[in-house]
Amino acid sequence: MATSYGKNISISIYGGSHDSEIGVYAKGLPRGFSVDLDALSAFMARRAPGRSRYATPRKEADVPVFLSGLNADGTLSGDTLHAVIYNSNQHSSDYASLANIPRPNHADYAARMKYGEAVDLRGGGHFSGRLTAPLCIVGGICLQYLASLGITVGAHLYAVGGVHDTPYPDTLLDASLLRKAAASDFPVLDGAAGERMRAVIAGASSMGDSVGAIIECGAVGLPAGLGEHMFDGVENRISSIVFGIPAVKGIEFGNGFACAAMTGSRNNDPFLTDGKRVFTATNHCGGILGGMTSGMPLIFRVAMKPTPSIFCEQDSVDLSAMQPVKLRIKGRHDPCVAVRAVPVLEAACAIALVDLLLDGADE
Numbered sequence: 001m002a003t004s005y006g007k008n009i010s011i012s013i014y015g016g017s018h019d020s021e022i023g024v025y026a027k028g029l030p031r032g033f034s035v036d037l038d039a040l041s042a043f044m045a046r047r048a049p050g051r052s053r054y055a056t057p058r059k060e061a062d063v064p065v066f067l068s069g070l071n072a073d074g075t076l077s078g079d080t081l082h083a084v085i086y087n088s089n090q091h092s093s094d095y096a097s098l099a100n101i102p103r104p105n106h107a108d109y110a111a112r113m114k115y116g117e118a119v120d121l122r123g124g125g126h127f128s129g130r131l132t133a134p135l136c137i138v139g140g141i142c143l144q145y146l147a148s149l150g151i152t153v154g155a156h157l158y159a160v161g162g163v164h165d166t167p168y169p170d171t172l173l174d175a176s177l178l179r180k181a182a183a184s185d186f187p188v189l190d191g192a193a194g195e196r197m198r199a200v201i202a203g204a205s206s207m208g209d210s211v212g213a214i215i216e217c218g219a220v221g222l223p224a225g226l227g228e229h230m231f232d233g234v235e236n237r238i239s240s241i242v243f244g245i246p247a248v249k250g251i252e253f254g255n256g257f258a259c260a261a262m263t264g265s266r267n268n269d270p271f272l273t274d275g276k277r278v279f280t281a282t283n284h285c286g287g288i289l290g291g292m293t294s295g296m297p298l299i300f301r302v303a304m305k306p307t308p309s310i311f312c313e314q315d316s317v318d319l320s321a322m323q324p325v326k327l328r329i330k331g332r333h334d335p336c337v338a339v340r341a342v343p344v345l346e347a348a349c350a351i352a353l354v355d356l357l358l359d360g361a362d363e
Helices: 037-047 092-098 108-115 122-127 129-148 175-183 191-206 234-242 256-261 338-357
Strands: 010-015 021-027 065-068 081-086 152-160 213-220 248-253 271-273 278-280 298-304 314-318 323-327
Touching (some): 010 129, 021 129, 037 338, 081 129, 129 152, 129 338, 152 175, 152 191, 175 213, 175 338, 298 338
Antiparallel strands (some): 010 021, 021 081, 065 081, 152 213, 213 298, 271 278, 314 323
């Protein structure tokens, strides 16, 4: 299975949703960097399940245990980092009847066709959003490393259903605004919009259904000229890891698809100077030109599909009998997976940016 990412730092994630443990190996993290383990635990808690009525009731502590790569004083040793999270609250029996009946919009059918009948699909197996927890271990460390360089990454729920949060300002985005959603129990900038989003999620949940969402992510403090053109650009590197997050179906940078309805004169970002630095009057490009950072805020948005595990009756097929069946699933599922995915997007972005910053480090 393709479970690795990175050019300069290499991460490999293993395990399944209902295995005894899930974990990550990471090579190339900056040797000697001191990790704030309390801050890392607080970051992991933002993604952890069972802490909100808007998330799955499955309770997991999601406390990382470091088996290698971290010295006793909390500094990175330079060796391969190996961290595990021990699962403790699996309900595998909820999935016993699904061995031959693929759940609509899950990986079940495609995985069965590729890996055969023995593939583990309990709770989604290795295809589950549960595997974003070890991703957040490395991402949380990368967020701290970026902060030490004066680079801040943040994200918020941009839209749930038809309800929109206040968007990031394209030129005036700063570190304090990027940190704002993380300090809230519901990751938005506008509390009133957050209440309306909660109502949409609760409404879908009460009907046994789910709802999709858009997450907006940003970064400030990046130098201009980071990245490459064509196949090794900033968009490429970020998109590659972002699409490793289950439920992600689309990504746009800056004004994204909206630029298709604009003229060049409206879409272009005029260059300005104060005599010391160059900046742009607008930031429709989202901080990226020709695959390289422009020095303006990096801004992108990610569309996440509704959680496919819903409690409404659905049509499927019994693969053993090759007959149509009605499916009604059991289990514990997020009515809006994007709520807990906000820190996951921050983690993914941070890993990509650290990987980019290390380009040419050994030259």
